[in-house]
Structure formats: C-alpha cells, structure tokens
Amino acid sequence: MVDKTLSTPLYRQVYNALARDIENGVYPLATPLPPERELSTMFGVDRITIRRALDILSTAGMVVRKPGSGTYVQSTCVKADEPQPVPDTGWRYLGFIMPTDESFGLRINNPFHATILSVIEEECTKHKFHLIFKILGQGESLREFVASSHICGLIFSSYADESVLHQTRALGVPAVIVNHISNEITSVGIDNFAGAYDITKYLLSLGHRRIGVITGMPSYQTYQERIGGYRKAMQESGLDPAQQPILEGNWRFESGYQQAKKLLGDYASDLPTALFCMNDTMAYGALKAFAESGLEVPKQISVAGFDGIENEFPYTPTLTTAKVDIISIGKLAIRNLLNSIDDTDYSVKIIVPVKLEIGDSTAAYHG
Secondary structure: OOOOOOOOOHHHHHHHHHHHHHHOOOOOOOOEOOOHHHHHHHHOOOHHHHHHHHHHHHHOOOEEEEOOOEEEEOOOOOOOOOOOOOOOOOOEEEEEEEOOOOOHHHHHOOHHHHHHHHHHHHHHHHOOEEEEEEEOOOOOOHHHHHHHOOEEEEEEEOOOOHHHHHHHHHHOOOEEEEOOOOOOOEEEEEOHHHHHHHHHHHHHHOOOOOEEEEEOOOOOHHHHHHHHHHHHHHHHOOOOHHHOOEEEOOOOHHHHHHHHHHHHHHOOOOOOOEEEEOOHHHHHHHHHHHHHHOOOOOOOOEEEOOEOOOOOOOOOOOOEEEEEOHHHHHHHHHHHHHHHHHOOOOOOEEEEOEEEEOOOOOOOOOO
C-alpha cells in the first residue's frame, strides 16, 4: 500500500516499490507483472496511477508493455539495453467492446461494470486468453479491429447498437453480450423485469402508494425492462404509474444526487414516500441528497436500488436492492463465448435471476 500522507506522488511510490521488487527478484526476467487491476488493489490506488508508474518503468527499460498481453520484466536494473522481444506465450485474444455513448474511464469506474470486467479478466486468464479493451467510436471499423488485433471472440457490455451486433454476426466472429438480450448473438442478461417488479411489490407491501423512480437512460434495454416491472406492480395495485414522479438519470452517482434534489424541489408539497432507483449507484446519490436536506431515510422516505453492488459510498443505512449475481454473469459470458468459438453455430440466450435483499433503507409507511 502507498502512504498517502507522504509528499511523494502516489505514482512515484508505486514505481519505487515495483522497481525495488524487480531488482530483488520478486518478479524475475521475462515474467509478467500482476495485472493492472491486481496492482491497483495491492497498492490501494486507481488504475491511472498504476499505468503512470508502469510508463516510467517502461521508459527506464525495466519492463516492456505488450498491448493485450501484459507488462513483462526485461531488465533488473534501471539502465537497461533496448527492449528484447517478449516470448510468444501462445495465448489468444478476446476483445471487450465498450459502448460508444460513454467513455471508458466512466464505465470502468462504475462498480457494477468493474466487477463484471474483473470476473471476465479472471476467467480469460484461466483459459489462456488476453482481454483487449476497445471503445468502438462512430465510423470505426469493427472488421479492422478484429483483424489488426487477431481477435477470436468479442464481448459487449450492457449496450450496443443492433447494427454493430449484426455486423459482428456477418463477420462470423464469435461474440457474447452481457446485461442485454440480442437476437444477433449469444446473450447473458438479467431478469430486470422481475427484479423491478419485486422491489415495487415490496414497497407496496409496506404501505407505500406514492412511489417515485429515478430511471436510467431510455435507450438501454435495462431501462425498458425495469420500468416495465415497476409499471406492472403499480397497475396490479390499482395505481397509475403515470401519476408518479419519474425522473430520468443516467446510471451514475451524480445523476441520482441531482435527480433526488430535483425531486425535493419539484415535488416539495407532495413528496413520494418511497423512491426506486434503477441502480444502486444512483440510489447512493439519492441518499446523499436526502442526508444533506435533512430528510430521514427510511423514516420520512424509503429508498431502494438495483444490482446489489458493494457499498463504496459513506452513506447509510444499508440499501434494499435487487441483488444481481454479477460473478455468474461474467463466468457464463466466457463459458458460452468459448462454446461459440468451438462451435460457430452455438447460440443461447440466458437470463440470470435476481434476489430481493432487504436493507435498512426501507420501512413501513405509517401516514
């Protein structure tokens, strides 16, 4: 771990520690350093800091960075000769395609997607695959990326234009998409409808009748399914969803915070007694807004989320949520992608169930 009380920059502390370990033989010649994700956890810093330290090691000649493969030790002293070729490990390459509507940095820092990526990276390593991250921007050629990177399979996450998925199928590249169901390629999805339905039914069972929602982006299948589950539960109880406060977020903490503030302002005279946020990250943003306004959760308003991510935010109480088995999703994605690589006719649609988890953020409505 780095010492954040020192004046020495964090990246320099990481560099010093890794250089010392290389010199002492902890990481022998021609062997890879731990993955960036593992180093990030080891030192307690973000990946940007890790990459900056690795860049310095590379400039110093102690390591060589092979895109999509890893960072290999090439010298045990700072004054090294020119980098030597890294031996071919025989590993193959999979591409992880990021949605074009959000930047890589934002998505990788999202707890839900970070966990999926972590699981997929671990599964890839088990099967001797390297994972190459790619944001496919407007006008970029999927064909060129696959060819230039020697990709033998693709993984899409949460959102991808159907035209891109159709192109993937036309290219004959084995592929899988997670957190989304597509007719074009193998899919591992979440039972979003049932999860949102269960959350809403639970809030209704507590006596709540005015239940607001902070949604995600409507372009996402996740939004469509979760709003559908919410609407069905409300309608079954004789309530009109259109008469409830529904505010559009974008899955991020800040949007949960801002939309909760908007709720407090726009509906001050008729606040909902419960709020369903379409993911936990936005729910934690809402909790922050309510805490700042002096609104007590769950005494004055109940809050529920979706995903079951680990709480990385300093806001309590514990969150009532629809728990997603993220580890199973990542493992199923790789397992079925490998099946597709072995059998080009292989294609499945898998829906992973969710589980209602009751936290301290919800309580019965007493009027």
